Each structure stands twice: as structure tokens, then as C-alpha cells.
Amino acid sequence: MKLIAPSRFMVNTIIALSVAVPLVVVVLMNIETRTNLLGLDVGTYPFFHAVINGMTAILLAIGYALIKNNKMNLHRNVMMSAFVLSVVFLVSYVISKISHEPVPYGGEGVMRYLYFFILISHIVLSGIIVPLVLFTMYRALTGQYDKHKKIAKWTFPIWMYVSITGVLVYIFMQPYY
Numbered sequence: 001m002k003l004i005a006p007s008r009f010m011v012n013t014i015i016a017l018s019v020a021v022p023l024v025v026v027v028l029m030n031i032e033t034r035t036n037l038l039g040l041d042v043g044t045y046p047f048f049h050a051v052i053n054g055m056t057a058i059l060l061a062i063g064y065a066l067i068k069n070n071k072m073n074l075h076r077n078v079m080m081s082a083f084v085l086s087v088v089f090l091v092s093y094v095i096s097k098i099s100h101e102p103v104p105y106g107g108e109g110v111m112r113y114l115y116f117f118i119l120i121s122h123i124v125l126s127g128i129i130v131p132l133v134l135f136t137m138y139r140a141l142t143g144q145y146d147k148h149k150k151i152a153k154w155t156f157p158i159w160m161y162v163s164i165t166g167v168l169v170y171i172f173m174q175p176y177y
Contacts (some may be wrong), residue, residue, distance in 0.1 A: 002143030009104060020129035021090065027130065028097035036099045043177030044094035046170050052089040053166030056082050060160050080161075083137060089166075106176045115172045122165040129155070129162050 004010070049132040059082035105115055133157040139148035 003141045006142040008142065010142075014134040016133060017134060021130050022127040024094065025097065028094060029102065032097070034099055035099060037095055038099065040099065041177075042100045042103060043174075045092060045100070046173060046177060048073060048092060049089055049096070050167045050170035052085050052092070052164045053170075056085045056089070057160060057163035057167070059085065060156065060163060064156060079137070079140075080094060084135065086133065103176050105173060107172065111172070113168075117136060118165050118168050118172070122169055125158050125162050125165075129158050133159060 026054065059078050063075050063078040063082060066072075066078060105119075109116055125161040132151065135147060136151045139145070139151060
């Protein structure tokens with residue numbers, strides 16, 4: 001069932017968002033003056049982000065199981081919910097970067113190397129997942145199911161990895177907040 005008509009405007013919007021979102025995050029990571037917009041402690045945002053990432057991973061797993069069992073309407077609803085959670089995460093993440101300085105990781109030895117491997121792969125794939133998710137959803141909502149399936153084969157594992165490693169980054173960082 002096609003929910004929206006394919007359009008060049010939507011493709012251009014997806015491309016623009018895919019460039020703008022990572023750029024905004026990079027800029028916010030480097031601002032000099034921070035303003036605690038909601039008055040929250042530094043550790044509040046990361047905990048919330050870990051919960052959102054964990055819930056997103058659960059929804060992704062459920063969505064995967066649903067599509068494998070040909071429950072397309074339920075799959076669509078669950079995946080839309082995962083997308084909404086990801087948008088909530090992104091808005092909260094931007095607010096957190098405006099509100100607080102980045103907290104450095106204080107671990108040592110092998111844990112430090114493991115943390116930075118997870119963190120760097122998480123950051124790189126977080127930038128890649130934005131256009132993948134947007135195009136995957138766009139293809140489904142426009143009824144382009146063959147194209148949707150092709151891109152979803154890449155989107156699902158990367159989105160799942162980003163969600164799970166988001167939780168892991170929080171677990172590593174939790175003692176330092």
C-alpha cells in the first residue's frame with residue numbers, strides 16, 4: 001500500500017537532511033559556550049539516549065521478525081515507531097550537545113581501546129544510517145518494495161549496530177558522568 005507518491009522533492013529533502021544532520025552534530029560538538037536548555041544534569045541525557053537506543057534495537061528486532069512472518073502492516077507500524085524513537089533521540093542528542101561539554105572517557109588499558117573502537121564505529125555508522133533509514137522508509141512508503149528490500153538489507157544491520165553500540169557507549173561512560 002503506497003502511502004505517499006514518489007517525488008524528486010522528497011529525494012532532495014532526504015539528501016539535504018543526510019548532509020545537514022551530521023554537520024549540525026559536528027558543529028554543536030565544537031561550540032564554545034553551552035546553555036543548559038532544560039536544566040538537566042550531564043548524566044541525564046546519556047541515560048535517556050541509552051534507553052531510546054535500547055528500545056529502538058528491540059523494535060528493530062521485532063520489525064525484522066514481523067517481516068519474516070509476512071506481517072507487513074505490523075512491520076510498518078513497528079518500524080515507524082523505531083524511526084520516531086530515533087528522531088526523539090536525535091532531537092535530545094542535539095539539545096544535550098548544546099547543554100553540556102563532552103565528558104571524556106576515563107578508562108585505561110584494553111577497555112580504552114575497546115571503548116574507542118566501539119565509539120568510532122558507532123559515530124561513523126551513525127552518519128551513514130541517516131540516509132539509509134530515510135531512503136528505506138521512503139521506498140516503503142512510496143510502494144517501491146523491491147528497492148525497499150534491497151536497501152533494507154543494509155539498513156537493518158547498520159541501524160541495529162548503531163542502536164546497540166549506543167547502549168554500550170553509555171555503559172562504558174556511565175562511571176564518568
